[in-house]
Structure formats: C-alpha cells, structure tokens
Amino acid sequence: MKKLRILIVEDDVMARMALETILTDIAPVAVIAQRSVRDATGILGERFDFAFLDTEVADGETFGLAYALAARGVPFAFMTDRRRDELPWAWLSHPVIAKPPRRAAVRQALLHAEDYPLVA
Numbered sequence: 001m002k003k004l005r006i007l008i009v010e011d012d013v014m015a016r017m018a019l020e021t022i023l024t025d026i027a028p029v030a031v032i033a034q035r036s037v038r039d040a041t042g043i044l045g046e047r048f049d050f051a052f053l054d055t056e057v058a059d060g061e062t063f064g065l066a067y068a069l070a071a072r073g074v075p076f077a078f079m080t081d082r083r084r085d086e087l088p089w090a091w092l093s094h095p096v097i098a099k100p101p102r103r104a105a106v107r108q109a110l111l112h113a114e115d116y117p118l119v120a
Contacts, residue, residue: 002028003028003029003030004027004028004029004030004049004050005029005030005032005046005047005048005049006023006029006030006031006032006048006049006050006051006052007032007033007034007040007043007048007050007051007052007069007074008020008031008032008033008034008051008052009033009034009035009036009037009040009051009052009053009054009057009062009065010033010035010052010053010054010057010079011035011036011054011057011058012054012099014100015054015079015099015100015101016033018100018101019052019079019101019106020033022101022102022103022106023106025103026103026106026107026110027110032046032048035057035058036057036058036059037057037059037060037061037062037064037065038059040062040065041064041065041068044065044068044069044072048069048074049074049075050074050075050076050077050109050110050113051065051069051074051075051076051077052076052077052078052079052097052106052109053065053066053069053076053077053078053079054078054079054080055078055080055082055087056080056082062078063088063091066078066091066094075112075113076094077094077095077096077097077109077112078091078094078095078096078097079096079097079098079099079101080096080097080098080099081098081099082096084096094112095108095109095112097109
C-alpha cells in the first residue's frame with residue numbers, strides 16, 4: 001500500500017499530535033503539518049491525498065485554503081471546535097471533526113473522500 005500524503009493545518013500542538021497518532025495507526029501516511037495559513041499556502045503546489053484543516057489558526061481562517069484544495073481536487077475535512085452550522089454553506093458537505101479528534105471520526109472522514117483507498 002502506498003504512503004498517503006496528508007496535509008494538516010493546525011496550530012494546536014496537542015490536537016495535531018493526536019491527529020498524527022490516529023493517522024499513523026489507520027494507514028501508512030506521510031504527514032506534512034503546518035501551523036499557519038501562510039506556511040500552508042507556500043506548499044499548496046505539492047501533491048496531497050487528503051487534508052485536515054483547523055478552521056482558524058494563528059494567522060487567520062483556513063477557508064481560502066479549502067477553496068484552493070477543492071480547486072485541485074484534494075479532499076479535506078475540517079477539524080474544529082466550531083459547530084457545523086458555523087461553517088460557510090459551501091463546506092457543509094465536507095466532514096467536520098470535533099477536537100480532540102477521535103479515531104472513528106478521522107477514519108470516516110478519510111472514507112468520505114471519493115476514490116480514496118480503503119483504510120483499516
């Protein structure tokens with residue numbers, strides 16, 4: 001099975017570490033973690049199989065990143081303390097994972113993505 005490239009944009013160290021632990025338990029992954037919109041924007045040209053976006057990091061909201069990922073066909077989920085109805089309507093069909101992340105929710109988000117390989 002190939003190693004999946006997963007982008008995480010999360011400024012909370014504990015939430016990011018919890019998500020990374022869950023992801024490495026679920027499937028072979030290469031995690032690329034960024035703490036800010038600015039840093040994540042700088043690597044958007046790279047190939048990613050999936051992304052997890054905190055809705056708000058230290059330098060702003062990640063909805064612009066969501067649009068850029070969607071335009072490239074990269075599936076993503078939000079990982080946030082916000083309620084689903086607080087997200088822009090354009091993103092209501094995307095998975096929303098509450099913090100702290102739970103294995104079942106992360107797995108479900110990955111399975112939600114079209115053409116995504118089955119994860120254990």
